[in-house]
Amino acid sequence: MTKKLLFQFDTDAAPSVFDVVVGYDGGADHITGYGNVTPENVGAYVDGTIYTRGGREKQSTAIFVGGGDMAAGERVFEAVQKRFFGPFRVSVMLDSNGSNTTAAAGVALAVKAAGGSVKGKKAVVLAGTGPVGMRSAALLAGEGAEVTICGRKLDKAQAAADAINQRFKVNVKAAETPDDASRAAIIKGQNLVFAAGAIGLELVPAAAWQNEASIEIVADYNAQPPLGIGGIEATDKAKDYNGKLALGALGIGGLKLKLHRACIAKLFESSEGVFDAENIYALAKEMA
Template identity: 45%
Template sequence: MKRILIQFDPDKHPSSFDRVVAIDAGADEVFSYGGVEPEDVAGLVHGAIFTRGPADLKNSAIFVGGNDVEAAEVIAAKIKQTFFGPMRVSVMIDPNGSNTTAAAAIAAARVHLDLSEITAVVFGGTGPVGERIAHLLLKYGAGVRITSRTIERSTEVCDRLRERFPDGRLTACETGTADGRKSITRGINAIFAAGAAGVQFLKQPQWQGIEGLKLVVDLNAVPPAGLEGIEVTDKGETRDGITCYGAIGVGGLKMKIHKAAVNRLFDANDLILTTDSIDELATEVVGR
């Protein structure tokens, strides 16, 4: 029986990237739907769950992607509401690559550090990737500082994360001034730069001068680098005793995790792969 992945994308044109990765990951067919609205979901889900018997539903799965993370999360919630009893298929939720990228960044960091013993700052921590990196850092016991250009925005995201991690390890910060950035980085051991393209957070002398800094991960693939001096191809390179990763250096692992997650969807008909479950899969991938 063919393994069919049904792609739900809120964007006008469904992502060709996601479709190519799905085929390379072992899906036999990818049915791609763009411009998906919440009211479209039930009919598409019914087409997935009523076409095969319960024992064969593991051969069908749904991927929720697109660039609009909030819209994708609404669609994912609607998908789960449509399932009932054994009539369900596995679902992977990875809008804008946010879950697989965050999982790859954290998996790379865990090769070098015990996250329970560090304090990290997440520049751009209010974006989809940054918020998920912060979530996973907290999951592994790190102290975390989330930055945004306004304290209001970083506080909003911190409040959401504190509902899951209410133990006081999370701090909201803003990067509006040089003094603010200096304060944010005092006493940290790791930096994750996950901001928008074109935003540079620190010059090279600034991050290299941070006492106790052990690791930097810059996920910005578009010049200028989020952290000056980090090359996009850096993959565990050491500069002045600091381990460095760039966007492409992390990207190879992200692709392995993405493919492994798509492949995992066809193991059963009741899996929901999102931030934590994709992170667990990343641990398996790195272990290999």
């Protein structure tokens, strides 16, 4: 029986242990990780995956691009695909910093909680300039929501919005929210509030969102106290707080892990799979 080989190309110095564990749980028989992978050096690694097996055996080789930097991962992901030609290709997945699977899970669960559609809803992503926040903003906008992405400095938030709009052909807006007062102000009139901030920072206290009539759903990606959104629990999965539904990081994380494993399994179903935000999100919606 042909072994399922997963090659992990990581833009960080050392391949992610988390991604290795989930890779095995997703069905890989053997994982080989490479660190400090760049667009300039990835070609030789790709060649080793595409020239060694033929026919149906080729689908038992796959590539996973990871690391802590989504922008760097995107460049490697693009370079990998440029190396493919004709039948000389294998399936490949991008999930730098876990951002594709995490954001896909969070948005899919929010859309489900909203009754299957967020079209026309107003959504804000607080501390959204990191990979998970940017992917969440993109996916929400793709669902037809009116999205604002926030950061402590307007230039950084605008750069994130510009990158999202160029990559996903949507119209995400930017806002500067450097403090509690500005964050409390920006969520007024919003229907969905996502928090994608760093560990240890409460972005919105309970009173700010629980007393805002327009808010329907809040979602927080931080599992370590203090949570990004006050007044919820990390384990919340569409828990009702006086008519408002909350998604906590662990509530989202259950689907994220299942999704990550499912994507790994699908890598070995053909030699032509390409799993970036869009395909990963489509699968998340099926699984939510």
